[in-house]
Amino acid sequence: MDRVGILVVSKCLSAPGIIDALSRSSYRPDFYVVERQANPFTLARAAVHRVVPDLAVGEVAKFARKHRTRLSFGLTDTEDFIVAGGRDVVEREAGVPMLCVTGEYAVEKSKADQRILFERLFRSANPRYRVFDPSRFKDEGSAAVAFRRFASELKEPVIKPDAPARGAGVGVWGQEFSNEDDMVSFFKRVYSKGRVVVEERLEGEESSFHALSDGRHFIVAPQTRDYKRALDGNKGKLTGGMGSYRDGASHLPFVTPSEWESVALQERSAFMRWKGRGSNPGLRGFVLYDALMHTGRGFKVLERNSRGGNTEQLCLFATVEDDLVDVFFRMVEGTLKGIRFAKKASVVTCAVPLNYGIPGSAPLGGEMIDLDAAYAVQKRTPGLMVYPMDVTLRAGGTYMGASRSVAVVGVAPSVEEARELSLSGVDSLGGPLRSRRDVASKEDLYASVRHMRLLRKTVSA
Numbered sequence: 001m002d003r004v005g006i007l008v009v010s011k012c013l014s015a016p017g018i019i020d021a022l023s024r025s026s027y028r029p030d031f032y033v034v035e036r037q038a039n040p041f042t043l044a045r046a047a048v049h050r051v052v053p054d055l056a057v058g059e060v061a062k063f064a065r066k067h068r069t070r071l072s073f074g075l076t077d078t079e080d081f082i083v084a085g086g087r088d089v090v091e092r093e094a095g096v097p098m099l100c101v102t103g104e105y106a107v108e109k110s111k112a113d114q115r116i117l118f119e120r121l122f123r124s125a126n127p128r129y130r131v132f133d134p135s136r137f138k139d140e141g142s143a144a145v146a147f148r149r150f151a152s153e154l155k156e157p158v159i160k161p162d163a164p165a166r167g168a169g170v171g172v173w174g175q176e177f178s179n180e181d182d183m184v185s186f187f188k189r190v191y192s193k194g195r196v197v198v199e200e201r202l203e204g205e206e207s208s209f210h211a212l213s214d215g216r217h218f219i220v221a222p223q224t225r226d227y228k229r230a231l232d233g234n235k236g237k238l239t240g241g242m243g244s245y246r247d248g249a250s251h252l253p254f255v256t257p258s259e260w261e262s263v264a265l266q267e268r269s270a271f272m273r274w275k276g277r278g279s280n281p282g283l284r285g286f287v288l289y290d291a292l293m294h295t296g297r298g299f300k301v302l303e304r305n306s307r308g309g310n311t312e313q314l315c316l317f318a319t320v321e322d323d324l325v326d327v328f329f330r331m332v333e334g335t336l337k338g339i340r341f342a343k344k345a346s347v348v349t350c351a352v353p354l355n356y357g358i359p360g361s362a363p364l365g366g367e368m369i370d371l372d373a374a375y376a377v378q379k380r381t382p383g384l385m386v387y388p389m390d391v392t393l394r395a396g397g398t399y400m401g402a403s404r405s406v407a408v409v410g411v412a413p414s415v416e417e418a419r420e421l422s423l424s425g426v427d428s429l430g431g432p433l434r435s436r437r438d439v440a441s442k443e444d445l446y447a448s449v450r451h452m453r454l455l456r457k458t459v460s461a
Contacts, residue, residue: 003028012037057086065093075285101306244311314387345415408425
């Protein structure tokens with residue numbers, strides 16, 4: 001069988017887990033990696049490796065053009081590349097098909113435009129909201145007056161910057177502010193940088209909905225849950241995700257089979273309206289990752305991304321039963337009619353710098369960490385996988401960046417067993433690291449199930 005070359009454009013997020021899953025393929029892939037720093041995992045597995053600190057699209061395209069005769073397709077773990085029109089440029093200049101959407105469909109570049117899109121695709125999934133556009137107000141004061149009026153109608157508002165901020169910059173009543181003065185101050189800070197989306201705060205339980213597409217077919221992945229805040233009990237700052245889990249079933253424990261069926265059906269119908277008739281090659285890849293809020297009256301979409309969640313992708317790819325390279329070939333060819341996922345649970349726990357996401361703390365990074373003991377545990381423990389993320393290999397050592405340092409995945413028949421595996425890997429890491437200890441805990445799962453039962457009961461009463 002001929003060797004398959006795969007271009008990987010990485011911000012040192014989930015690329016190590018994706019590369020690991022692809023490495024299990026019978027195709028024996030070679031990886032051509034462009035990433036922002038020398039991640040030890042990807043560096044060791046790359047046939048060709050290049051560091052481009054800002055992942056400039058032009059530099060990525062130049063790299064792809066140089067190696068295009070060996071490349072079958074490419075993929076990325078960062079929305080920055082997608083929003084910048086990376087697929088458009090690489091395909092035009094190098095002729096390498098990219099497994100991500102074109103710039104036209106990179107909806108995460110504007111939260112306001114997302115809300116407008118959902119009004120057309122499936123209005124019922126939109127929470128109550130309003131967009132505050134500086135071009136429509138004579139000054140900040142008049143915008144603040146209108147905001148106060150709308151916020152009083154919502155009772156507990158959520159304030160979001162229009163541009164993507166990976167959770168940063170988002171203000172939630174009861175978290176970032178809990179009185180009117182602080183709320184208005186927060187609004188003004190965000191408003192000074194551009195459009196602001198203000199939404200009603202929803203009571204419910206969050207989940208992540210992922211779907212893949214070849215531009216024609218819509219493949220729903222098992223439901224996952226992301227832990228967005230830095231500290232146990234959902235305290236601390238919003239981050240890019242401290243961990244996640246999936247159950248052995250296609251849906252999470254706090255969602256009923258009929259609720260999950262309704263979510264998948266509505267998401268599929270909305271996608272079909274979005275893509276239009278026939279095949280739409282622009283919608284290819286991890287076509288969407290919707291953060292959902294499940295309420296007593298159905299689900300709402302909190303935000304949409306056109307790449308997989310950083311930790312959720314690891315949950316999903318660790319449990320794909322099909323040959324992943326073959327899956328991606330079918331995606332390129334337009335023949336992707338399904339993907340088989342194992343009926344197993346997976347849990348991801350992230351180890352981060354000690355002050356990561358802690359209010360009032362300046363970002364650290366630069367300290368050395370040791371992965372050797374964790375790799376030794378992985379070697380003798382089936383179902384355990386250790387993936388360095390925002391770390392750099394230099395001078396013979398592995399050094400942390402300011403974001404999530406290591407993701408540890410556990411795969412097992414049950415969530416509880418998968419969680420134990422994941423924590424065993426995390427506890428073997430050496431260095432000034434910490435992690436959330438409640439990711440997929442029995443107490444957390446039970447609280448979610450109980451909360452949803454209460455919400456359904458309140459609605460039906």
